[in-house]
Amino acid sequence: MVLGGNVMTPNVTVREAARMLHVTPRTVRNWVAAGELGAIRVSERVMLIPLSEVERRLGRPSRPDLSSVIWDVDLSTLDEEHHADFIMRRVLEAGRPEQVSWLFRRYGEPRILTLLERDRSMPHKDREAWTTLLRGRHERTA
Structure with missing residues (x-):
């Protein structure tokens, strides 16, 4: 087709x-x-x-190549669910547009926002930028 x-x-x-x-x-x-x-x-x-x-x-979002943001771990050993916080942190900090797009399709905005609110290991500026963006989107759609 x-x-x-x-x-x-x-x-x-x-x-x-x-x-x-x-x-x-x-x-x-x-x-x-x-x-x-x-x-x-x-x-x-x-x-x-x-x-x-x-x-x-x-039957699921296909994962793009994450080697540019996860260079220190063997990607074949990463479980998308078990290592979700680690993957989300790395992609939000330094991901390319296609990686970020996959991240939002895979985990969804509510789960990403929850990570941003509770995780203090991400650089403050990155965390604040993503939190502001996501909260703004929720306020406009509410």
Whole structure:
């Protein structure tokens, strides 16, 4: 299924989608042709897969590469639930936009705000900036 799509939303290549889904690129192309996976056709030979489609297929938000913010721990040993506070702290302190976006999809604003309110190990300026941003969002939506 080829979507109209916006190339500005988070997208991955066919090869990246295949790696994330633990299948071959040919399988990803077959799923697109069969309408089982949405894609955005960029040109005659190039298509992008929306990250949301990969996540839908996985049944959960797919974790981006966190090695730029978690360089001192083997990422394969990190459990997203058991090490949630550690992961949230690192991404909020130094994460790239796609990492922060995943963080909010994975853990949700209420859980992140709870961490910010009780955790004093994060630098004060970072903690205050995120707390102000999240509280402001809740006040505008309430």
